[in-house]
Amino acid sequence: MRFVPLNAPSPVRSALVTLAALTAALLICAVIFTLAGQSPAEVYGTMLRGTLGDSTGLGEVGRRTIPLLLIGAGLALALRAQFFNIGAEGQLLLGAVFAAGTALFVPLPGPVLPVAVFVAGFVGGALWALIAAALRRVNVNEILSTLMLNYVAVALVTYLIAGPWKGRDVRGYIYTDTFPVSANLPTLGGSQVHWPTLLLGVAAALGLQWVLSRSTFGYALRVVGENPGAARYAGLSGGRVTLLVALITGGAAGLAGAGEVAGIHHRLLEAGQISLGYGFTAVIVAWLARGNPALCLITAPLMGVILAGGDILKIDLNLPFRVVDVFSGVILLCLIASEVFIRHRVQWGRQ
Amino acid sequence: MDNVLTEALMRALAVGTPLLLACLGAILNERAGVVNLGAEGLMAVGALAAFAVAASSPDANLWLAVGASMLAGAALALLHAAATITLRANQFVSGLALALIGTGAAGLLGKRFEGLPLFNKVADLSLGGFTISPFTVAALLLAGAMAFWLGATRPGLALRSVGENPAAADVLGVNVGLIRVLAVLGGGALAGLAGAFLSLSYRSSWADNMTAGQGWIAVALVIFVGWRPLRAIAGALFFGFLYYLQFRLQGNSPVPTEVFSAMPFVLVLVVLALAGVRGQAGNAPAALGRAYVRGER
Numbered sequence: 001m002r003f004v005p006l007n008a009p010s011p012v013r014s015a016l017v018t019l020a021a022l023t024a025a026l027l028i029c030a031v032i033f034t035l036a037g038q039s040p041a042e043v044y045g046t047m048l049r050g051t052l053g054d055s056t057g058l059g060e061v062g063r064r065t066i067p068l069l070l071i072g073a074g075l076a077l078a079l080r081a082q083f084f085n086i087g088a089e090g091q092l093l094l095g096a097v098f099a100a101g102t103a104l105f106v107p108l109p110g111p112v113l114p115v116a117v118f119v120a121g122f123v124g125g126a127l128w129a130l131i132a133a134a135l136r137r138v139n140v141n142e143i144l145s146t147l148m149l150n151y152v153a154v155a156l157v158t159y160l161i162a163g164p165w166k167g168r169d170v171r172g173y174i175y176t177d178t179f180p181v182s183a184n185l186p187t188l189g190g191s192q193v194h195w196p197t198l199l200l201g202v203a204a205a206l207g208l209q210w211v212l213s214r215s216t217f218g219y220a221l222r223v224v225g226e227n228p229g230a231a232r233y234a235g236l237s238g239g240r241v242t243l244l245v246a247l248i249t250g251g252a253a254g255l256a257g258a259g260e261v262a263g264i265h266h267r268l269l270e271a272g273q274i275s276l277g278y279g280f281t282a283v284i285v286a287w288l289a290r291g292n293p294a295l296c297l298i299t300a301p302l303m304g305v306i307l308a309g310g311d312i313l314k315i316d317l318n319l320p321f322r323v324v325d326v327f328s329g330v331i332l333l334c335l336i337a338s339e340v341f342i343r344h345r346v347q348w349g350r351q
Numbered sequence: 352m353d354n355v356l357t358e359a360l361m362r363a364l365a366v367g368t369p370l371l372l373a374c375l376g377a378i379l380n381e382r383a384g385v386v387n388l389g390a391e392g393l394m395a396v397g398a399l400a401a402f403a404v405a406a407s408s409p410d411a412n413l414w415l416a417v418g419a420s421m422l423a424g425a426a427l428a429l430l431h432a433a434a435t436i437t438l439r440a441n442q443f444v445s446g447l448a449l450a451l452i453g454t455g456a457a458g459l460l461g462k463r464f465e466g467l468p469l470f471n472k473v474a475d476l477s478l479g480g481f482t483i484s485p486f487t488v489a490a491l492l493l494a495g496a497m498a499f500w501l502g503a504t505r506p507g508l509a510l511r512s513v514g515e516n517p518a519a520a521d522v523l524g525v526n527v528g529l530i531r532v533l534a535v536l537g538g539g540a541l542a543g544l545a546g547a548f549l550s551l552s553y554r555s556s557w558a559d560n561m562t563a564g565q566g567w568i569a570v571a572l573v574i575f576v577g578w579r580p581l582r583a584i585a586g587a588l589f590f591g592f593l594y595y596l597q598f599r600l601q602g603n604s605p606v607p608t609e610v611f612s613a614m615p616f617v618l619v620l621v622v623l624a625l626a627g628v629r630g631q632a633g634n635a636p637a638a639l640g641r642a643y644v645r646g647e648r
């Protein structure tokens with residue numbers, strides 16, 4: 001088997017290969033479900049019925065889509081700059097921490113407070129990502145550094161909610177007091193879809209697409225990502241691009257964290273309850289969109305179905321929530337393994 | 352006093368054993384030029400496979416259980432080999448996918464083993480009043496053997512050449528693809544063995560997420576020890592000692608527990624930054640992380 005490079009890979013070929021990769025991933029997952037003693041048809045059927053079958057399910061999908069869209073759009077940008085940020089999970093948590101700190105301890109008048117909460121969330125996430133960007137300057141691989149920072153962020157949240165920020169009237173539980181009512185975000189009737197954050201996500205997807213394809217910074221970013229040598233030759237600073245990309249992706253993840261605590265939980269609580277691994281799932285959202293922030297408008301709801309479906313499987317079929325990791329991992333592997341087929345055609349036999 | 356020190360050393364060795372095994376595995380495939388960040392997932396499936404075999408009957412064969420863990424690790428690593436060597440996918444991202452698949456599949460398939468007791472655990476050896484797991488002894492011997500094998504034997508040289516300059520190795524008739532695949536499988540088997548230590552000896556039980564980030568630390572350790580098997584012993588001992596301190600100081604110190612649970616990860620960052628500043632990345636195999644395509648530079 002040999003790979004022959006194609007001159008101009010077509011978008012149609014790209015779409016078809018992506019679809020084939022998704023199909024292969026679902027088949028591999030089916031094999032794993034069979035090994036776990038579950039009928040794949042029942043698993044997939046239960047997931048689809050529970051998520052897309054009624055308005056409650058759709059609301060759950062919507063709720064999961066919000067952080068995936070925000071983080072995914074940012075990560076799509078990072079992907080194009082070849083900055084592999086795997087730490088969106090930690091950046092989301094830091095955003096939640098900064099947002100909760102603002103909501104709990106900064107006395108601000110009603111309408112200003114939600115805005116301040118979002119700003120604080122952005123700052124928290126961006127700062128956490130900047131650590132990784134700074135470490136990359138001294139040749140520390142950002143995949144490792146952002147991953148380590150995830151664990152540190154979890155410890156920080158646990159420390160805060162069990163220690164200095166522990167609520168006054170929560171007794172044995174470990175979480176903070178509830179936020180003042182004016183910090184809470186409005187939701188779409190009956191669901192947990194906090195629409196202000198959703199709007200931010202849509203704006204991020206469209207805005208970052210514009211930045212990527214129409215702005216000077218986007219051009220510099222693409223050059224740095226696709227050909228660092230040429231970028232250096234043209235005088236484009238890779239370090240500056242990385243720093244800005246970290247700021248944007250980390251900030252977007254921080255916004256998602258602010259949205260989760262202000263829109264759904266109304267308090268800071270355990271890391272595992274704030275995020276269901278949105279940071280990792282959003283990596284797949286970005287890869288599925290092949291680095292196009294706007295395409296995350298399609299791929300985020302798709303992964304939202306899988307996250308919401310994980311909940312349904314836990315309740316209906318008593319499967320551990322880890323199912324979601326299996327889906328995420330297999331889809332990611334199939335996606336990156338399929339990339340070669342976009343840019344090459346396969347020739348069988350010897351030369 | 353002497354006793355306290357020896358006790359600390361023995362505990363650090365025990366806690367550091369899975370780090371050492373997984374780190375040796377990662378060194379094996381990185382010296383051949385393939386990064387595999389999936390140790391966390393490989394350890395998870397190894398731990399589960401070993402426990403599943405050992406818990407199947409009260410007199411289950413423990414050698415079989417250990418073998419199953421290595422087989423499971425190698426099987427998962429085969430996915431990585433196919434994706435990155437045959438299909439030239441990004442090695443870093445593929446490793447991440449592997450970690451997700453491994454921890455996810457282990458959590459899914461292992462649910463029925465949660466909380467089960469293990470009657471037939473791997474017995475500790477007694478050594479001058481102290482106990483030591485056979486896994487620890489094996490890991491130490493393996494580090495020595497690997498250092499010798501990589502440095503002083505023909506197949507070891509072939510493996511290193513594939514990681515340093517695959518094009519030159521190819522010209523000399525070395526089968527680059529095959530050696531890389533074998534190195535990845537070997538690395539997976541060793542990470543699986545690290546998991547078996549956790550479920551058969553150290554914890555002698557199975558729980559979801561029992562690897563708790565140790566796989567990631569092992570991967571980072573490779574850079575810290577400069578891709579050298581013997582130095583990996585010191586690295587694993589260092590982090591083992593850190594975990595030991597965490598157990599000892601927890602509860603009887605004014606410092607919050609969370610500081611201790613975050614410490615290994617913070618230290619990895621510090622250590623990686625120091626290695627970066629000192630330019631240690633220069634010790635990395637020259638072709639690390641890049642797919643080899645004949646005729647392409």
